[in-house]
Amino acid sequence: MATEPLANEALNIMHDWVQSESLRKHGYAVADSMKHFAQLRGDDVDLWEAVGLLHDMDYESHPNLERSPTEGHPFIGVAWLRDHGWSEEVCRAILSHADYANV
Template identity: 50%
Template structure:
């Protein structure tokens, strides 16, 4: 049964249900869980709505497996969200994570948080999965720093993007006081605290 137009506020469980329906690939699910985790942590730090920020983080790439190019993602995904009764504000935030393609500018704290958490979680995950323990408890900020300098490692994580998006987030939400490596430490700590859900607690070690 469709919940479209029932007016029921959507929850993180609804986001997860949407993700599970559209994403089979474990890594992409993990990406969204990681962004959700980092955003929830920042919502707490900023006195924002933790459950809502977690929901948006969890949902933001739900259509990447079915629309795996930037001609369709996230615009075609927005249409699916609308059809399923997701609210326009949530759709706006998701569209703002690709302003170049959607024309939707980032204006609110949650918009800046999403971008700042998006790519860096990928570097943290990659740094964990190259450890034989596959345990994020064995990853430190220094580990990430070494991997950051090795441009061939997790080359899809554009370091310049991370620097720019962190600077935007810092300016908009921390009065310029959030330094890059403090941000990375926050993201790492949040992910460490949620290691089981991310399957980064060693269960993937051979």
């Protein structure tokens, strides 16, 4: 993982994975919301903005319409993030937005 701010790196990753303009807009909106609430709580704004940007990074390519608890979205994206040195905090936060991930 690079030394640039997490949200900047997350934005680049999201753009690599997500081609749909509507899904990108969804990611921006979630990131803005996460950033806002992190500021209110005094949490790490950069980290939570990154989570918002990355939470659906694999949805387009691995939508998981069957809601499998082990395959597809969000598991593919999280596996990639883990392989690329992203923290377990980010990975668990992304998994937690899918109720079928049992996190």
